Amino acid sequence: MTEPTATASIDARLLLRHGWAVVALPLISIGLALLVGAGIILVSQLVIPKHEFDPWLPITAYVALFEGAFGSENAIVNTLVASTPLVLAGLSVGLAFKAGLFNIGAQGQFLIGALGAVAVAVNVSSQPPLVAIPLALGGGLLAGAAWGFIPGALKALSGAHEVVTTIMLNYIAVAVVAAVVSGPLDQPGSPSPITAEVRNAALPVIPGTDAHAGILIAIAAVFIVAALLDRTTLGFEIRTVGANPDAARYAGMHPRRLTMLTMSLAGLLAGAAGASEVLGVTRMMTASYSTTVGFDAIAVALLANTNPYAIVPSALLFGAMRAGAGLMQIDAGVPPELIDVLQATILLFLVMGPVLKRVFRLRGARSGIEAADAITRSYAGDVTR
């Protein structure tokens, strides 16, 4: 007869050990990155003339960063709102990774998705919200998916590597947004190009706060993507193509079709991020509308090791940093670009996983970004050959 309490405690210990193996490297990387960031804050004081050297500045900065992200109810809402597009775009990059594709184009897909949502929204803005919101969202999703389909099709049909084509499409997207917002969507009478308000197509908010329904969309997307990957044939095929395109083809799958489909789905998710942002936060678009979401999403997906559920805490981390950066600048005079530095440093320590494992004696730990190893290592050896 087994003692139930003993089994439970063994299970708990196993779970703990397993959990630690998964989170050890990401946590160490975040910790080390914060240390490096503190060093940069400390040393960079030297370039400011007539500045009295303050050895406590890193602490002041990080306290302000934390307060700006979690210090009040308002701050927490800001963090949630900032994390929402990161979850959606992070899912986009993560899903593409699963199929061995590196979607650096979430930025462009976000912009085109936002544009599509606004373009539909301004035309249905006087319809009842129950009609207007789904239509506008649908416009954003479709536009994003179309923008994602382009590099997918180029890769599948010609072999053009998505790393180059998606970056080019990001720049083209900026031009398209500028052209459309200052052209057909421009509101006459405004001093600078700007679209009309989305009015009834705006996502509902919790009254008195900035928390909008996009947060729910992001949470739903996490479960949908996780279910797609774990429980459907399509998800199985996506993962197989990512792990071994030759095996996938041998098993009767169609790597080219899957490449196109995955990139379109990735575009759809990034487009959802854009749609949620313009319908939930800005509620209109300017010709110079810009964002950091697409590039943050790469860090989000890599830190989460492309796992859909892990993308939530990962997006919360970077969303909190973006939300708190403003207060950090006010309180400590530290430029918000520190967040980009921290992001890069976290990723740097993650790819140094094998080295960290040796230094910190973590034999059982999972390596930092093993899932990303599925991405094509070169311009050759991809699905089309």
Place this chain on the structure above:
Amino acid sequence: MDIVQTLYEIPALGLLFQLIGYLIDIVPKIAPFILLAATPLVLGGMCGVLCERSGIVNIGIEGTMLAAAFTGWTVSSAAAGILGIGEAGLFGITPPLVIGILAAVGVAMLIGALQAWLSISVLANQIIVGTIVNIAAFGVTGYLYTLISKTSPPTVGGLRPFVPPDWLTELPIVGWLFTTFLNQAPITMSVIVIVFAMQLLLFRSRWGLRTRAVGEHPRAAETVGVHVARLRYRNVILAGIFAGLAGAYLSMEATDSFQQGMTAGRGFIALAAVIVGRWTPIGAFGAALLFASSQAIGQAVSFAPPPGQLGEILGGFPGQLWDALPYIVTVVVLAGVVGRSIPPAADGQPYEREAAT
């Protein structure tokens, strides 16, 4: 002249003749600008060719260029603050500028060393490594630029073009060629020398043969006594010189200051030039010229549109299209060419020595 006019007036097909006529008219005029726009692309492309011929995929060219541009500008400005600007020599070269260029190249080589270590020794995924370089460069330069620009650092001025004698540039028919190649600042002028030197070295020297062997089949190269890791390290660090020069060009020759994100995707267009140019220096040069012409022609169309029917049609497109033209051309050309362009076989593959048994 009448024949030309008749050709222009053919319905539909006439537009093509009008386009050809327009290009014949403007290309000699914008040729110097094409070479200018091509310079960072060619230098970035040389960085890419050298890395990938050695078997290391480098998508961090963009970030390396950005970091070099920033370092060159900051260091030359700091040097001017300490040493004074000094006497300008040929090309407007001053001591602070020399120090700035050296610093730009030095930083690019350091980044190359980091990439080499992560790619060759840690065996990390090289595309992720390049991405980290890009994010880090964007973040660090943005961070420091925000701090430094508040201090209004001294301006140093940029490198200036050489002025060839008038009788040379005013020669009929070929004069514009002399203007294109000689009326240029030093980094732009050096590009052609660098391209041909690289082509020769890569395909006609012992070092080049070994480099290509290491990129195609490292195991075979190792068997005949080439130290794969050492050669890859050396080449990736040396390739940094080109990315460093490209960065120095942006902040010290094309302009005289740094702007956030001033590389504007040039590192990635350079990458496309490498692929379209089939991993050869001359090929990458040709592709870079093609991409640069699309940029120069795009600008020409928006500033001096062609006359007549063609001008009306081109004027109908939104102005932003012409800004995006280099990116569009890059995607289209890449998609058209890439299927027939075969990379070095071991490109991007980490190499592990077999354990001695």
